[in-house]
Each structure stands twice: as C-alpha cells, then as structure tokens.
Amino acid sequence: EYGGWQALSASLKDSKTLRSLNVSWCAGGPECAQPLFDMLSKNNSITCLNVSGNAILDEGGVVLARSLSFNSKLESLYISNNGLGAKTFHTLLQVLNKHNKKLSTLNFLNISNHH
Numbered sequence: 001e002y003g004g005w006q007a008l009s010a011s012l013k014d015s016k017t018l019r020s021l022n023v024s025w026c027a028g029g030p031e032c033a034q035p036l037f038d039m040l041s042k043n044n045s046i047t048c049l050n051v052s053g054n055a056i057l058d059e060g061g062v063v064l065a066r067s068l069s070f071n072s073k074l075e076s077l078y079i080s081n082n083g084l085g086a087k088t089f090h091t092l093l094q095v096l097n098k099h100n101k102k103l104s105t106l107n108f109l110n111i112s113n114h115h
Contacts, residue, residue, distance in 0.1 A: 009035035016045050024078065025053035033060035041070035050078035052107070061088035065095045076105035084108075 005028060012018060023036065033056040040046065056064070061084045068074065079092075089108065096103055 005032040006035045009039040013039045013042050015043060018045055020048040021046050022050040024050045028054035030057050030059035034063055037063045037067040041067035044071060044073045047073055048076040052078045053081040055083050057083045058085050058088040065091045068095050069099045072100050074100055075102050078107040080107055
C-alpha cells in the first residue's frame with residue numbers, strides 16, 4: 001500500500017501535463033499521504049486534487065498544509081472524510097489564504113469522518 005503511494009508520487013513529481021489527480025477512497029492513511037503531499041509541493045501542474053476518504057488524519061493534514069505553502073496552482077481541493085480536526089483545518093485555511101489565490105473549490109464536508 002505505502003509502496004504504491006511512493007511510486008505514484010515519484011512518477012508524478014516532475015509531470016508538467018497532469019492537471020487533475022483523484023486518489024479518493026484508496027485507504028491511504030497519514031503515512032501514505034506523506035509522499036503524495038511532498039510531491040504536491042514540487043508539482044505545480046496539478047490544479048485539482050481529490051484525497052477524500054483516505055483517513056489522512058491530523059498528521060497528514062499538517063503535511064498537506066506544509067505542501068500547499070509551496071503550491072500556488074491548486075484550484076480545487078477535495079479533503080472530506082479524512083478525520084481532520086478543527087485545528088488542522090484552520091491551519092489549512094490559513095496556508096491557502098496566504099499562499100494560494102487561485103483556489104476556487106474547497107470541499108471539506110464531514111472533515112472528521114474516519115470511514
């Protein structure tokens with residue numbers, strides 16, 4: 001499971017053509033989110049990311065926030081059903097407000113769900 005996320009992330013790191021990535025409901029967890037979100041900090045071609053339903057929890061949410069501080073191209077972010085706490089979600093909003101002026105869609109319905 002983790003190895004697949006690492007391989008996917010490594011292969012997308014230098015992609016200049018991929019615009020939308022949907023890895024929703026892939027049973028990732030926070031440890032799998034790490035390589036994906038690290039890739040996001042280096043890849044500025046992705047404009048739509050859906051990581052809903054992966055139980056990234058607060059640990060993965062912190063990594064996502066750090067990655068988003070280096071990515072200014074993301075226009076749509078779907079992060080529902082990931083077990084994110086209010087503090088982590090607030091941190092994400094602060095980072096997006098400061099570093100990303102293009103984001104027009106943010107789907108966070110049921111951020112605390114652990115399915």
